[in-house]
Amino acid sequence: MCEENIxxxxxxxxxxxxxxxxxxxxxxxxxxxPLAVGGSETRGVVSAASYEARKYGVRSAMSGIQAxxxxxxxxxVKPRFERYQxxxxxxxxxxxxxxxxxxxxxxxxxxxxxTQNKKGNPSATLIAQExxxxxxxxxxxxxxxxxxxxxxxxxxxSDYNKPNGQKTVNPDEVVDFLEQLDIKKFYGIGxxxxxxxxxxxxxxxxxxxxxxKEYLEQHFGKSGKxxxxxxxxxxxxxVKTNRISKSVGAEHTFxxxxxxxxxxxxxxxxxxxxxxxxxxxxxxSGKTVTLKIKYSDFTTQTRxxxxxxxxxxxxxxxxxxxxxxxxxxxxxxxxLLGISLNNLNTEIKKTVVVQLRFEF
Numbered sequence: 001m002c003e004e005n006i007x008x009x010x011x012x013x014x015x016x017x018x019x020x021x022x023x024x025x026x027x028x029x030x031x032x033x034p035l036a037v038g039g040s041e042t043r044g045v046v047s048a049a050s051y052e053a054r055k056y057g058v059r060s061a062m063s064g065i066q067a068x069x070x071x072x073x074x075x076x077v078k079p080r081f082e083r084y085q086x087x088x089x090x091x092x093x094x095x096x097x098x099x100x101x102x103x104x105x106x107x108x109x110x111x112x113x114x115t116q117n118k119k120g121n122p123s124a125t126l127i128a129q130e131x132x133x134x135x136x137x138x139x140x141x142x143x144x145x146x147x148x149x150x151x152x153x154x155x156x157x158s159d160y161n162k163p164n165g166q167k168t169v170n171p172d173e174v175v176d177f178l179e180q181l182d183i184k185k186f187y188g189i190g191x192x193x194x195x196x197x198x199x200x201x202x203x204x205x206x207x208x209x210x211x212x213k214e215y216l217e218q219h220f221g222k223s224g225k226x227x228x229x230x231x232x233x234x235x236x237x238x239v240k241t242n243r244i245s246k247s248v249g250a251e252h253t254f255x256x257x258x259x260x261x262x263x264x265x266x267x268x269x270x271x272x273x274x275x276x277x278x279x280x281x282x283x284x285s286g287k288t289v290t291l292k293i294k295y296s297d298f299t300t301q302t303r304x305x306x307x308x309x310x311x312x313x314x315x316x317x318x319x320x321x322x323x324x325x326x327x328x329x330x331x332x333x334x335x336l337l338g339i340s341l342n343n344l345n346t347e348i349k350k351t352v353v354v355q356l357r358f359e360f
Contacts, residue, residue: 007171009124010239011112012146012154013131015091016163018108019048022087023077025140034074039064043335044253047079051163063298084108087139094134098127103239109158111151113239125168132166149174152235155187174233179206186230193220205231248284249292250274251338257296258334261325268321271339276314279341285312286341291324294336303327310345317341 015021019037024030036058038047046067049058056071068074088107095102101113112131114124121127128145135143142164146157153169157177160167169177183202184194200219202208208216208231216224229235250271258264279285289311290304303324311317321339 007149008113008238009115010148010151010154011114011124011128011131012151012158013091013095013110013112013128014144014146014158014162015108015135016142016144017048017050017054018141019079019084020050020053021141022084023080024050026083030075030077034058034071036064036067036074036076037079038076039067040076041065041068043255087141090139091135091143094131094138098131101239101241103241111154111239125166128166128168132164149233150235151237151239152187152230153177153233156181156185159185178231178233179204179209181205183208188226188230193223196220246344247290247340247342248275248278248282248286248344249290249338249340250278251292251336253294253336254334258337259330261330264325264334264337265322267337268325268339269318271337272314272318272321275317275339275341276312279312284341285310285345287311287343288341289317289320289324290340290342291321292336292338292340293330293334295330295332296335297332298335299331301331304342306343311341 020035023035023037024033032052033050034053034056035050036046036048036053039045039062041064044064046058046060046062046064048060049062049067053067053071053074056074058067058070058074062070064076084107088104092102092104092110095110095112098119099112099114099117103111105111114121114127117127119127124147128147132143132145135141144158144162144164145166146154146160146169147166148154148157148169149171153174157167157169182204183189183197186205186208189197196219197203197208200211202211208227211228213225213228216228218224220227252267252271254267258267287308287310288304288306290302293301293303295301305320305324307316307320311320317339
């Protein structure tokens with residue numbers, strides 16, 4: 001694909017505090033209260049936090065203990081993934097009323113290409129408003145949206161007026177919008193890369209744009225070209241209706257820390273069974289087995305082994321996971337174990353879609 005900026009009309013829809021909002025919707029007594037889905041006062045990790053809890057600094061991936069310290073009034077509820085999937089399907093059905101080009105990123109967010117849409121509506125902004133209105137009226141939840149010429153800018157824009165808002169970045173506004181943006185707001189630039197960019201005097205999109213492609217490739221490797229393009233509004237990735245999984249995994253956090261490999265083997269067998277079920281459900285196999293170990297001090301270690309053939313069978317997965325378990329001694333007692341499979345047999349089919357320029 002050439003590096004011409006292919007301008008489409010892309011909407012990124014992101015549900016507001018999805019898991020927590022579903023729990024508050026289903027249980028009115030939780031409305032307006034600081035809520036954490038997952039974890040507990042003594043164990044586990046927060047999967048999602050309501051906006052009331054976020055005011056106290058409670059966020060996903062935080063330990064339940066720390067979350068409770070931040071917010072003593074915090075209420076913990078167990079996740080109900082079947083319910084979240086049920087709601088997600090209703091939301092996706094609304095998306096499909098407007099376009100078949102829907103790329104789900106997770107249960108609570110998706111990209112929509114509405115360049116040519118089923119409603120014949122030339123305004124992506126109005127389509128986003130209508131979709132958000134329907135989600136609220138038909139499902140009972142609020143959503144935010146970003147609208148722009150490509151997935152990258154739309155993703156950033158959807159976070160701009162959260163919760164329950166939207167932002168459109170028109171074609172002639174894209175470059176200025178990106179130049180003024182703090183580099184940490186760029187989707188795909190994590191904490192480590194952000195700190196590295198700061199050391200190179202890159203704090204905003206404008207700073208990033210001032211660097212040559214050669215400079216960025218020299219200091220940021222293969223990602224340099226990507227950074228050079230995105231700050232100029234060039235991101236030609238089309239909306240993929242069948243998103244390809246890069247890995248499939250299963251993990252479990254234990255009620256009590258495990259101190260012996262013998263106890264861990266029993267847990268790994270259950271995890272391998274769950275992983276096998278997920279793989280066979282989607283007819284997926286892979287070559288690289290990764291064992292994830294989270295210790296009681298919250299440090300995480302991963303150990304991987306690549307096999308010369310594709311596997312999806314529980315026995316072969318478990319055999320490899322056991323080998324990885326005994327590869328090195330445990331540092332501390334273990335609070336979480338997980339197994340994932342990478343180097344999958346999923347075939348990525350690339351298509352080039354060229355769209356004309358339209359008014360937003």
